[in-house]
Amino acid sequence: MSVPTRSVTVWITGDQCAMSNTALMAAQQDSSTVLMIESVQRGGKLKYHKKKLVLIYSIMRHFADELRQAGWNVDYYREAPDFASALEQHLQKFQPNELYLMEQTEYEQAQTLMSMLEGRAVKIFRHCNFISNRADFDNLHRAESARVTMETFYRAMRRKTGVLMDGVHPLGGAWNFDKENREAPPKNLTINSPLAFPPDRTTIEVIRMVEKHFGGHPGTTTNWRYAVTRTDALEAARDFFDSRLNNFGRYQDAMIAGEPFLNHSLLSPYINTCLLNPLELCREAENRYLLKQAPLNSVEGFIRQLIGWREFVWRVYWRLMPEYKTRNSLNATAGLPDFYYTGKTKMRCMQDALSGVLEHGYAHHIARLMLLGNFALIAGLDPLETNNWFHEMFVDGYDWVMVPNVIGMSLHADGGYVGTKPYAASANYINKMSNYCKGCPYNPKTAVEADSCPFNSLYWDFLLRHHDEFSRNQRMSMILRQLETKPLNWIQAIQSKAKSLRSGGWDI
Ligand SMILES: Cc1cc2nc3c(=O)[nH]c(=O)nc-3n(C[C@H](O)[C@H](O)[C@H](O)COP(=O)(O)OP(=O)(O)OC[C@H]3O[C@@H](n4cnc5c(N)ncnc54)[C@H](O)[C@@H]3O)c2cc1C
Numbered sequence: 001m002s003v004p005t006r007s008v009t010v011w012i013t014g015d016q017c018a019m020s021n022t023a024l025m026a027a028q029q030d031s032s033t034v035l036m037i038e039s040v041q042r043g044g045k046l047k048y049h050k051k052k053l054v055l056i057y058s059i060m061r062h063f064a065d066e067l068r069q070a071g072w073n074v075d076y077y078r079e080a081p082d083f084a085s086a087l088e089q090h091l092q093k094f095q096p097n098e099l100y101l102m103e104q105t106e107y108e109q110a111q112t113l114m115s116m117l118e119g120r121a122v123k124i125f126r127h128c129n130f131i132s133n134r135a136d137f138d139n140l141h142r143a144e145s146a147r148v149t150m151e152t153f154y155r156a157m158r159r160k161t162g163v164l165m166d167g168v169h170p171l172g173g174a175w176n177f178d179k180e181n182r183e184a185p186p187k188n189l190t191i192n193s194p195l196a197f198p199p200d201r202t203t204i205e206v207i208r209m210v211e212k213h214f215g216g217h218p219g220t221t222t223n224w225r226y227a228v229t230r231t232d233a234l235e236a237a238r239d240f241f242d243s244r245l246n247n248f249g250r251y252q253d254a255m256i257a258g259e260p261f262l263n264h265s266l267l268s269p270y271i272n273t274c275l276l277n278p279l280e281l282c283r284e285a286e287n288r289y290l291l292k293q294a295p296l297n298s299v300e301g302f303i304r305q306l307i308g309w310r311e312f313v314w315r316v317y318w319r320l321m322p323e324y325k326t327r328n329s330l331n332a333t334a335g336l337p338d339f340y341y342t343g344k345t346k347m348r349c350m351q352d353a354l355s356g357v358l359e360h361g362y363a364h365h366i367a368r369l370m371l372l373g374n375f376a377l378i379a380g381l382d383p384l385e386t387n388n389w390f391h392e393m394f395v396d397g398y399d400w401v402m403v404p405n406v407i408g409m410s411l412h413a414d415g416g417y418v419g420t421k422p423y424a425a426s427a428n429y430i431n432k433m434s435n436y437c438k439g440c441p442y443n444p445k446t447a448v449e450a451d452s453c454p455f456n457s458l459y460w461d462f463l464l465r466h467h468d469e470f471s472r473n474q475r476m477s478m479i480l481r482q483l484e485t486k487p488l489n490w491i492q493a494i495q496s497k498a499k500s501l502r503s504g505g506w507d508i
């Protein structure tokens with residue numbers, strides 16, 4: 001049987017599964033085929049958490065069904081060895097005159113796909129899940145080498161979208177309510193767990209497929225909880241707005257043992273695959289404030305994450321890649337401790353965060369930044385290796401968002417582009433913002449005793465190692481002054497304690 005020639009192929013990759021995909025929207029149903037490929041090679045490029053693989057492949061299979069139901073002709077390749085062989089089969093079968101693709105989010109992936117399509121007529125359409133364009137960001141730079149802060153960019157995005165604006169002024173009289181969003185968690189804080197979605201037949205099939213091809217990858221496929229369709233992702237968003245947005249702001253920086261999600265939205269897996277659109281979420285959050293259903297500090301805090309941080313890191317990535325990913329301005333070279341993969345450590349805070357990562361492929365922002373990232377920063381772990389670990393272990397991990405968050409925000413390896421000051425902290429911060437230290441065998445109050453918290457000696461050792469670089473940074477002057485008052489024997493004890501943690505193979 002001969003297959004009718006269709007003039008356009010719309011190639012949709014796993015993180016672009018939306019009816020609002022701009023390449024799909026530009027195509028005519030009767031003359032186009034949608035191409036979707038599950039590439040086993042791509043799934044094995046890094047040791048991705050099994051739940052991340054299940055999420056992507058299940059979203060793809062559900063979306064392909066939705067497309068068929070909507071009348072699209074879909075050419076879907078299950079468990080293809082790689083993109084190139086499936087693409088070749090597709091091109092032979094359909095012989096399209098033109099290929100339509102929405103922009104890829106990841107630098108390397110974009111290069112790989114374009115080299116496969118070299119010599120063919122290809123149209124690239126702008127990404128449907130970002131609000132800013134290149135000029136929005138570039139025009140804010142006074143000079144090529146200058147940097148733009150997230151706050152400056154965020155205000156530009158508020159003006160551009162009109163979200164939380166009263167004419168040209170910010171609603172509520174201020175752009176940013178971050179100071180109201182740093183409360184330590186009270187003992188009796190009520191937490192409403194995010195809605196969980198049991199696996200359906202398709203997801204169960206995908207779980208079997210992932211176990212077959214990627215059985216040696218970290219994480220588990222049991223206790224499945226993620227949405228894999230837009231309908232369910234919208235339910236997850238509604239559940240967040242109804243039951244957690246109220247307290248999102250106030251306790252945004254808090255950490256509680258056994259509570260991997262707290263009041264965070266758990267929507268990044270859906271936003272990053274295009275099941276949910278960031279602007280629709282911002283509008284809904286704004287609406288909740290206007291209806292007096294949620295306080296402004298929570299609503300603004302949530303909106304800042306989306307049209308501030310998310311857009312900012314996207315723009316930083318595309319302005320500075322590929323060089324950005326290789327930055328290591330603090331010359332950190334230590335290898336990743338095994339406990340990042342096994343979760344086996346006596347440090348209660350790290351153990352708890354890592355168990356959430358191993359089970360769900362998730363930790364909330366403060367656990368990522370002030371525990372997992374902070375440890376890597378002060379221990380001097382290699383930025384690229386740490387970046388790859390984050391990329392592998394998180395269900396929402398993609399190069400474009402991981403690189404600026406890990407290499408930039410968390411490890412300060414970008415020389416201070418994303419953050420003007422390293423997010424380094426001792427046990428003092430963790431003790432204040434969590435309930436971890438009470439049940440921990442380590443003592444958060446001391447630094448050089450046998451049972452002292454490792455965060456303490458590593459923190460001071462980090463400041464000592466980088467004293468000269470940081471002395472040029474105004475924002476570090478207060479903490480460095482504190483260091484300069486310490487006696488020599490204390491400094492030597494700190495350095496020797498930090499050295500013994502390292503040489504002991506991080507058996508802590
Ligand atoms: C070391 C490190 C690694 C990170 N890796 C990722 C990653 O791989 N993928 C990812 O999407 N985010 C990453 N982030 C950013 C942020 O931690 C996650 O987006 C957030 O924790 C996701 O959970 P949530 O949906 O519950 O977020 P919420 O706290 O509910 O925030 C709402 C939304 O805002 C967006 N957002 C918030 N902060 C950021 C940020 N810094 N950068 C980009 N978007 C942001 C996300 O879309 C998120 O869903 C990382 C942060 C750090 C410090």
Ligand code: SF4
Nearest residue numbers: 347349436437440453
């Ligand atoms: S004492 Fe140190 S290791 Fe233990 S929970 Fe507190 S900060 Fe973490």
